[in-house]
Amino acid sequence: MTMLISSSTLISPLHFLPNSDPPYNLLQSQPSLSLLSKCKNIQTLKQIHSQIIKTGLHNTQFALSKLIESCAVNPSGDLSYALSIFESMDEPNTLVWNTVIRGKSLSSAPMGAFDLYIRMLVSGAEPNSYTFPFVLKSCAKSGNTQEGKQVHGHVLKLGLDSDVFVHSSLINMYAQIGELYCARQVFDKSPLRDPVSYTALITGYVCRGCLEDAHKLFDEIPVKDVVSWNAMIAGYVQSGRFDEAIAFFQEMLRAEVTPNESTMLSVLSACAQSGNLELGRWVRSWVEENGLGTKLRVVNALIDMYAKCDDLETAWTLFEGLPQKNLISWNVMIGGYTHGSLYKEALCLFREMLELEVVPNDVTFLSVLPACAHLGALDYGKWIHAYINRNFSHLTNPALLTSLINMYAKCGDIEAAKQVFDRMETRSLASWNALISGLSMHGDANHALDLFLRMVHEGFRPDDITFVGVLSACTQAGLVDLGRKYINAMIEDYKISPKVPHYGCMIDLLGRAGLFDEAEALMDTMPMEPDGAIWGSLLAACKLHKKVEMAEKVANHLFELEPNNPGPYVLLSNIYAIAGRWDDVARVRTRLNDLGIKKVPGCTSIEIDSIVHEFLVGDKLHPQSNAIYEMVDEVDRLLALNGHVPDTSEVLYDMDEDWKEGALSHHSERLAIAYGLISTKPGTTIRIVKNLRVCGNCHSATKLISKIFNREIIARDRNRFHHFKDGQCSCMDQW
Numbered sequence: 001m002t003m004l005i006s007s008s009t010l011i012s013p014l015h016f017l018p019n020s021d022p023p024y025n026l027l028q029s030q031p032s033l034s035l036l037s038k039c040k041n042i043q044t045l046k047q048i049h050s051q052i053i054k055t056g057l058h059n060t061q062f063a064l065s066k067l068i069e070s071c072a073v074n075p076s077g078d079l080s081y082a083l084s085i086f087e088s089m090d091e092p093n094t095l096v097w098n099t100v101i102r103g104k105s106l107s108s109a110p111m112g113a114f115d116l117y118i119r120m121l122v123s124g125a126e127p128n129s130y131t132f133p134f135v136l137k138s139c140a141k142s143g144n145t146q147e148g149k150q151v152h153g154h155v156l157k158l159g160l161d162s163d164v165f166v167h168s169s170l171i172n173m174y175a176q177i178g179e180l181y182c183a184r185q186v187f188d189k190s191p192l193r194d195p196v197s198y199t200a201l202i203t204g205y206v207c208r209g210c211l212e213d214a215h216k217l218f219d220e221i222p223v224k225d226v227v228s229w230n231a232m233i234a235g236y237v238q239s240g241r242f243d244e245a246i247a248f249f250q251e252m253l254r255a256e257v258t259p260n261e262s263t264m265l266s267v268l269s270a271c272a273q274s275g276n277l278e279l280g281r282w283v284r285s286w287v288e289e290n291g292l293g294t295k296l297r298v299v300n301a302l303i304d305m306y307a308k309c310d311d312l313e314t315a316w317t318l319f320e321g322l323p324q325k326n327l328i329s330w331n332v333m334i335g336g337y338t339h340g341s342l343y344k345e346a347l348c349l350f351r352e353m354l355e356l357e358v359v360p361n362d363v364t365f366l367s368v369l370p371a372c373a374h375l376g377a378l379d380y381g382k383w384i385h386a387y388i389n390r391n392f393s394h395l396t397n398p399a400l401l402t403s404l405i406n407m408y409a410k411c412g413d414i415e416a417a418k419q420v421f422d423r424m425e426t427r428s429l430a431s432w433n434a435l436i437s438g439l440s441m442h443g444d445a446n447h448a449l450d451l452f453l454r455m456v457h458e459g460f461r462p463d464d465i466t467f468v469g470v471l472s473a474c475t476q477a478g479l480v481d482l483g484r485k486y487i488n489a490m491i492e493d494y495k496i497s498p499k500v501p502h503y504g505c506m507i508d509l510l511g512r513a514g515l516f517d518e519a520e521a522l523m524d525t526m527p528m529e530p531d532g533a534i535w536g537s538l539l540a541a542c543k544l545h546k547k548v549e550m551a552e553k554v555a556n557h558l559f560e561l562e563p564n565n566p567g568p569y570v571l572l573s574n575i576y577a578i579a580g581r582w583d584d585v586a587r588v589r590t591r592l593n594d595l596g597i598k599k600v601p602g603c604t605s606i607e608i609d610s611i612v613h614e615f616l617v618g619d620k621l622h623p624q625s626n627a628i629y630e631m632v633d634e635v636d637r638l639l640a641l642n643g644h645v646p647d648t649s650e651v652l653y654d655m656d657e658d659w660k661e662g663a664l665s666h667h668s669e670r671l672a673i674a675y676g677l678i679s680t681k682p683g684t685t686i687r688i689v690k691n692l693r694v695c696g697n698c699h700s701a702t703k704l705i706s707k708i709f710n711r712e713i714i715a716r717d718r719n720r721f722h723h724f725k726d727g728q729c730s731c732m733d734q735w
């Protein structure tokens, strides 16, 4: 008898015996079942299910397995619904078992697939080559080595290890759980040399950083496909070996293998991190020609690449042009601004992101907190800290906490930095380093050095960054003996070779203490050339100790090393001025003018109500300019009344930082302080950030201002913090 299933037969239910399905081709064309393949949501699926029950098809394994497959494997499906159908079946066949195992292996609880597999064995259904890839995948995903090995045993017993899918799944499982030796054994024992097995093993090597093994294996692949090339390129990018990644990519093109989206994402990441704008541009035109130019993941990678290669304009154009931005788009653009030192723009964009109700994540905060730190935007930084606490229940990411410590320290609130540090559950080396260097920036050498000892006591091994913090604490406080002790400990006990910053601290420390012979001897032992900063600190020491002849020698080095830096000319002219050698002062100034060197303008910023205001010397651009200058005059009047005599010699001869601009009371920090005085309540601490060193005149004026107005003034200059209070400064006038 020929059985025809037409729509009319739907009315009368069909009766099949379980496990005795009607011919496959008939079921295949059954209307309810063909609808399943087009089904997009669970509601329609449930309707189809009731249709299937009405027609009696639910008595067939085939119909139920199709139904289960639709619910279990589809992203729009419903695994628990699939499982409920599954549990209602008397004797599910292998196909049905395979489907639920597959569904479970794709879920967020993949180990459930292994449990189902055990039930399958117990029920007497025989696993086949479609069962194992998913069971093995679930073992890999949940990192269960023991279960994985057990399954491997079953595979061997059933003789399925020669199946190409099972074979590569085994290698993949071992590679993913880090059992590279087992992965290699499976690979070597089999004559199968399929591309998937090669790639699985290569990826395993790459993830464990064994790039050389990966490379060797890669060379053995007879026909290399795009996936194996991608594995190698991604591996080199992840290991930070960008040039090699790019070389691999170029070799891939020569081998005439067509790259795909994954290839280009890896290559763009390599370009971004190695600053290879030229190749980045080439990739852009390639993705555009190949129809990938509008893919969000690709555009995000392009934005990141342009931003990291300092082409922020193009990055912004791409970002703006995105019809739909995701969190990553915002993160790469904000991170790009911070990377390019456009800190205000980074904070603006972050604000905009929150206004659009895009929820930030740790990556976002790791970009905006350094921006706050650079700007000294304490209120904004505090607000972000509160936002994180409010919206993310438990703050544990050590990188984020370290970033908060940095932000507080650089914004002048060292107490808050200490609090964040004290409350950390798990501290990283970076968090210790952040607080040590924070304390040393604040001139608190005692606490910085105590913290260092505590860190060592708690079993952390200091690195070269720790020692920069420790040595600069010694330098700030003029602790020569301790400085010598620590640099020796670094070399002898910790086997860390000093780098330029370590030498810099020591030479600065020795120079300031007047130990010029020792400083020069140390410079002679340096395996690298001393940089401008080192010579510069030595020149400053010459000024401090009035060593004119030595200053001339040192300045000549600097003129050669940094021909466009006005700093050494200014310092040398000051040194001549102190010695009363006016002819030489004039000579240096003329030379400086002739060279036409532009100096960096002094700029001071102050944050009021989470907005950062910047002032240049003599700046009249601020909307409240009139009120600010009235306050500047008032400050000058009160300073004079309290016996402050502006050091006019500085106006005439000292060409220190703000040399050209004249009137001392209009130096940028004075404008910022005046603005702080008129826009905050009496008694509020004023925090300012200056891009250059504070001049001597402003330093002594600020001390007095702190007393007259009864305000604590915390100033960060290029090198360190000054806490002005009651007419004193924490730097004890040594800076």
Ligand code: ZN
Pocket: 658, 664, 667, 694, 695, 696, 697, 698, 699
């Ligand atoms: Zn000044």
Ligand code: ZN
Pocket: 699, 721, 722, 723, 729, 730, 731, 732, 733, 735
């Ligand atoms: Zn000071």
